[in-house]
Amino acid sequence: MTFVDLEDVPESSKQDTNKKESTPVDRNTGQWGYDLYPERRQEKKPTPLTHYILGKGSENLEKIKCERGVYRCFKESPIVKLMLGALKSSGCPVDIRRHISCEECSLEVSGGFDPVLNQVVICHNNASKEGIIQGVLLHEMVHMFDFCRNNLDFKNIDHLACTEIRAANLAHCSFMSAWVNGDTSIFNMKATHQNCVKNKALTSMLAVRNITQNEAINAIERVFDRCYNDLEPLGRRLRRSSNDMTKAYEDGIYYGYVDS
Template sequence: MPSQPPDSPAPEAPTSTTPTEPPSSSPSTSTSAPTTPAFPRIVENDPRRTGFDPRTAWWVNYFKILAGGVTPEGAFHYREQRYRENEARDCARCDKFRDWAFAYSPTVRFLRERVADLNGTLDKDNVLCRRCPARLTEDGQVHRASGGFSPGHGILICANEVRNRNHLEDTLAHEMVHAWDHLRWKVDWVGDKDLKHAACTEIRAAMLSGECRWTREAWTRGNWTLTQQFQDCVRRRAVQSVLARPRCKDDVQAVKVVNQVWDSCFTDTRPFDEVYR
């Protein structure tokens, strides 16, 4: 029997879903208000179908997974249970990485100073590590995130998705770019007017955070393309984040709006002089 509870490996999560405060609900007679697309139904675990029984000891389920007695759906639910049980451990580890980044990461320290220049504050009181539940929907898609930014609350780092200190550094830098953009331009996060603001800040965050540097794309995600790798990564991750916005209809609209702002936003490296990571 293993002495330390192992966790099944998880695919890399999108860096940000950028959660925002819901708009206030008020009566309206308008018939042209944007509608939120119907979200596929969330799939709940059924031990008879998946082979994973949460009432059984973790090591029994673990060896059932190794033996092929648990479906991929069951492995997802097993992983989520392990995250719940290890929440305190994961959050403590995330807090340690966050404090290191504030103290020693050149990128995080620079962004923190630039946010302060705009009368904003980012510290351990509003950069929080928490467990972020993932969702499995009936279309077979797993929806998970590494973090998010909310203008009214601060930055959330998903402790259960943090793989190592470098991953947290990239995730935190991504969200700090969002914070700087919001203080500088008052971004329309939800997309009530249009999605161009969201597309632009997602392009900039993916470009400036370091999450699309060649080593991470190649070794972590298995994308070994030598030409246009950086641009393709930034575009792909921006599209994924725009698609998660409540006002985005589908992937066609997400791609379209990213293309509309690409030329101006991909060349905008503020507050940096150039792309360093």
């Protein structure tokens, strides 16, 4: 999921940026999703001691747990390591301290990508298990990869639809998840994966843009075939309960995707 207006994003921010944008960006607007990520638009006040005494300081423990989960994914997850290698080879190396942020978010989302700061957000209050953190990292790093390598313009609704299609395609949908979500039945198994991808992309687009459902659907349909068949940098769709993640990581070396 992505959530900002790129009108004022300098070209250099697509690389490994250590500086904030030179032009201020208005973050106090729900149009670009900042209502879902409150820590993106205001400084969070220190937690009073009374909150700890009354048991209300759990968000700090959640943040630490999230950061540990992210670190383990960086060190142990083959698919996250593949994305790190792909980003590095594309000229956008990822620094875990600079480009990944565990934050408290709205209950509707588990993560996001902020291209203004070139930063992936993991919602520590909604993504607590390591498997969920891995999925969020993969989804958002697909957006980061598209932004780095494909000159992605998030103001363009077709560009947004394309990257959401790719993220859903590579990071989320499988036969089982589609069945659980009601995207398929015994009568339309052939379209199972495509239906799941379209529905996931639609949900993500509506969550972060002030557009109608028809506008989002039309954008998805315009770009679907091309973006659905673009499997970079994984080279495959990941099947549940398979070793596809390990295979994708092992194949990455042939394309120069080395994370270290």
